[in-house]
């Protein structure tokens with residue numbers, strides 16, 4: 001069955017397939033371009049901080065990287081493909097933002113080492129780690145998955161769960177003496193409302209809730225806070241898979257789906273996640289750790 005994009009009025013401000021939102025300077029970006037002087041920059045709420053954001057060349061990660069940079073952070077952008085890194089870095093630099101980039105497939109140890117080295121080389125240390133990179137290579141029934149399928153799907157657990165923990169342990173020596181450090185993991189509402197046919201993905205996102213609490217307990221004595229966001233359906237390329245799987249081929253079916261699961265009748269936008277991450281990194285959240293916050297337009301089913 002051909003997949004029809006949901007009603008554009010529900011997908012404000014841009015159609016689902018388009019990533020053109022990425023190219024539009026937001027009012028804050030325009031402000032940032034105007035205020036690139038050091039004096040103006042030092043008044044921003046996260047001035048002189050350094051963030052490493054994984055999976056940050058597109059979608060939610062790109063939006064988080066942009067927002068942190070607009071708030072004064074120097075951001076190290078990363079993802080698997082050099083071309084995507086170059087494009088994202090160039091786009092944000094054009095907006096007058098302070099960013100660096102390097103390739104990092106979070107499931108590869110040597111890439112994680114390179115990411116840490118890049119952050120240290122350019123910035124001398126790290127204040128915030130935001131782990132956005134996540135994959136979903138397996139679609140199908142959980143119980144009908146053979147052992148081989150689970151083994152193939154081990155990438156899910158390795159990229160979505162193991163990699164954030166390993167990357168954090170690599171960065172820890174460079175975070176622990178800076179004070180007020182923060183880590184944000186990206187789970188999903190599928191941790192609470194499992195999506196049919198996405199068994200291993202659901203499990204990986206549920207594991208992140210536990211990882212958040214565990215790391216929060218371990219790192220509280222070091223004054224490093226660990227929180228998590230659980231996005232609902234956010235308008236990115238990644239969400240396309242879910243539209244296909246649920247056969248959301250008609251406007252009416254899509255509206256019914258939204259009505260059933262969510263209160264606010266629109267898709268989330270990557271920016272809806274970005275502001276929350278900036279808050280969780282900021283001193284305003286200095287007494288918040290071990291929490292997972294849903295960005296899902298109110299779901300009574302959570």
Ligand SMILES: NC(=O)c1ccc[n+]([C@@H]2O[C@H](COP(=O)([O-])OP(=O)(O)OC[C@H]3O[C@@H](n4cnc5c(N)ncnc54)[C@H](OP(=O)(O)O)[C@@H]3O)[C@@H](O)[C@H]2O)c1
Nearest residue numbers: 055057058059060079080081105106133134188234236238
């Ligand atoms: N969109 C949603 O509705 C939704 C809802 C809940 C949770 N989430 C979670 O949000 C996160 C981001 O999703 P998104 O919707 O923003 O996806 P997206 O628009 O497809 O962007 C994914 C980004 O991650 C990078 N990436 C993919 N695999 C990677 C890997 N192994 N290592 C490093 N970078 C990698 C991609 O760039 P390269 O191709 O260059 O690597 C890209 O920059 C995921 O963890 C997803 O589970 C999304």
